[in-house]
Amino acid sequence: MDVTAAECCAPLVCEPLNEAEATELAPLxxxxxxxxxxxxxxxxxxxxxxxxxxxxxxxxFDLTAPTISHHLKVLKQAGLIDSERRGTWVYYWINPGVLARMSALLGPASALAGTSA
Amino acid sequence: MDVTAAECCAPLVCEPLNEAEATELAPLxxxxxxxxxxxxxxxxxxxxxxxxxxxxxxxxFDLTAPTISHHLKVLKQAGLIDSERRGTWVYYWINPGVLARMSALLGPASALAGTSA
DNA sequence: ACGCTACTTAGACAGTCATCTAAACAGGAG
DNA sequence: CTCCTGTTTAGATGACTGTCTAAGTAGCGT
Structure with missing residues (x-):
């Protein structure tokens, strides 16, 4: 078995996540x-x-408005989205930086070592 | 849905995830x-x-062996890792395809969302 | 066969989470 | 001001999850 197969798609390589990093990333x-x-x-x-x-x-969704509001709150508190009230309606948009960081962690190895900032 | 297809890149944008896709991806x-x-x-x-x-x-970890075993089982059932017993020890390795797909889902989305103007 | 080590399964318990209903808050229209 | 719509907060409940201890299975060495 070729154990060096990690070179093809190597996710999460470089250096193992330490406890602090993992604790910070898991909620995302x-x-x-x-x-x-x-x-x-x-x-x-x-x-x-x-x-x-x-x-x-x-x-x-087949869910009540409070349930949707709850999920939006979770996403916002995680930093994945942001929102603003404009008149009657509240608008939400994506925070691309956080998503990119998560993607980088799983894919092209790089975010593992020192991405905490 | 072929979870191991790394290049099939179904990013968050392009088209919203339907319920079936979301239900299958969320456990990952x-x-x-x-x-x-x-x-x-x-x-x-x-x-x-x-x-x-x-x-x-x-x-x-500061955890008991059964707890680690439980977490490994979760990862394995999700398809993220695989394992094999060789003599006394059981070895685990990563399934890179699934990880790459998850990365692709998040990556293009953030890139596009950031440049959409 | 026996015991020892490596790992997993089973069952229990505490904490977290998704969802709901009811009620509050915010803004626009009459 | 008062009502109506849009959204969030509060509280409750049933389900799920992370962790443990105790016990089971698998392989190695004597």
Whole structure:
């Protein structure tokens, strides 16, 4: 068995995550570790203008508005999205930096060593 | 959905995730949404030869062996790692395809969201 | 066969989470 | 001001999760 196969797609390489890094990163993945939040994120990202209001999002699910609001709050507290109230509606948009960091961690090895900032 | 297809790149943008896709993808992120499992994954990926035995992993944590075994089982059931017993020890290694797909899902999304204007 | 080490399974317990209903808060319209 | 719509907060509940101890399985050495 070729044990050096890591060179092809090598994820999470370079250096093992220490406890502090793992503790900081895990909540980011936990935030998207839910079908509803994954779809919310994608709905926001795909929405024209890069932002969507809660009313756009709520209709896409068979869930009550408070439940959607809860999931949006989780995503926001994780730093994955941000929001602003403009008149009647509240708009949400994606924070691309955080998503990029998570992607980099899993894919092209680089984010492991010293990305805490 | 072929979870091992790294280049099929279904980013968060382009088109919103439907319910079925989200339901299938969320458990992958849930599997790494834990500091211990994140470190386990990274320890395995970084270990020489690309594989590590449970004994190597257990000593890195202040947790009992059954707990580590449980986390490894979660990672394995999610398809992120695989294992084989060779004599006394059981070795674990990473399934790079699944990780690459997760990375692709997050990466292009953030890039596009950041440049969408 | 016996015991020793490596690892997993089973069961229990505490803490967290997703969801709901009810109620509060914010803003626009009459 | 008062009502109506949009959104969030509060509290409750059932389900899931991380961890442990105790016990089971698997292979090696004597």
């Amino acid at each position: 993945f936990k935030a998207i570790a839910d079908p509803v939040r994954l779809r919310l994120l994608s709905l926001i990202a795909c929405h024209e203008g890069g932002e969507a209001c809660v009313c756009d999002l709520t209709v896409a | 992120f849930k599997a790494i949404a834990d500091p211990v499992r994140l470190r386990l994954l990274s320890l395995i990926a970084c270990h020489e030869g690309g594989e590590a035995c449970v004994c190597d992993l257990t000593v890195a």
